[in-house]
Amino acid sequence: MDERHASSGEIKLDPTEPKRVIDYSLRRRASLEALSSGEAALEEVCDADRYLLRAAEFHGVPGTVPCPVCRKDNLVTVKWVYGNSIGDAAGSARTDEEIEELARVHDEFTVHVVEVCRSCRWNHLIESYDVGWPAGLAAKIRRAGKLRGQA
Structure with missing residues (x-):
C-alpha cells in the first residue's frame, strides 16, 4: 500500500526508504551449522579479505x-553500495549518512549489509535492499530544480 499526502492525495516518495529488502539470516544459519557439523572448514567461512577488514x-x-x-x-x-546510477561510489563501503545522501540525488542502487569479525575474519551478507529514486526520476528532479532556480 502506498502512502499519500493527506491534503493533495499525491504519492509520497522517500528515496531513503529501503525497498526490496532481502534477509539472508537462513543462509547465515546454514553456514554456521555447516561449520559446527564439520561440513565446512573454518577457512571457508572466516575468509574476510583485507579490504573488508579495513572497511x-x-x-x-x-x-x-x-x-x-x-x-x-x-x-x-559494514554497508556496501552497488549500482550504475552512483558512479564512482559503486563498490565502496559507506556510512548510513552517506547512503542517505546518495539516495536523495541518485536513481535506485543496492546496499549490501555485511557482518564482520575483525578477530577471526568471519563475514556474512546479512541483508540487501534498494534505495534511491525510481529509474530516471533523479535526473528529472535535478532538471526541475535548475529550472525553478532560473525563474
Missing part, C-alpha cells in the same frame, strides 16, 4: 553481538 575498521558500525565463531570480538556491520 570494518573505518566505516563499520560496532555491534553488541559477539562473533558466532570465535566469540572474541563483537561483530561490526
Whole structure:
C-alpha cells in the first residue's frame, strides 16, 4: 500500500526508504551449522579479505553481538553500495549518512549489509535492499530544480 499526502492525495516518495529488502539470516544459519557439523572448514567461512577488514575498521558500525565463531570480538556491520546510477561510489563501503545522501540525488542502487569479525575474519551478507529514486526520476528532479532556480 502506498502512502499519500493527506491534503493533495499525491504519492509520497522517500528515496531513503529501503525497498526490496532481502534477509539472508537462513543462509547465515546454514553456514554456521555447516561449520559446527564439520561440513565446512573454518577457512571457508572466516575468509574476510583485507579490504573488508579495513572497511570494518573505518566505516563499520560496532555491534553488541559477539562473533558466532570465535566469540572474541563483537561483530561490526559494514554497508556496501552497488549500482550504475552512483558512479564512482559503486563498490565502496559507506556510512548510513552517506547512503542517505546518495539516495536523495541518485536513481535506485543496492546496499549490501555485511557482518564482520575483525578477530577471526568471519563475514556474512546479512541483508540487501534498494534505495534511491525510481529509474530516471533523479535526473528529472535535478532538471526541475535548475529550472525553478532560473525563474
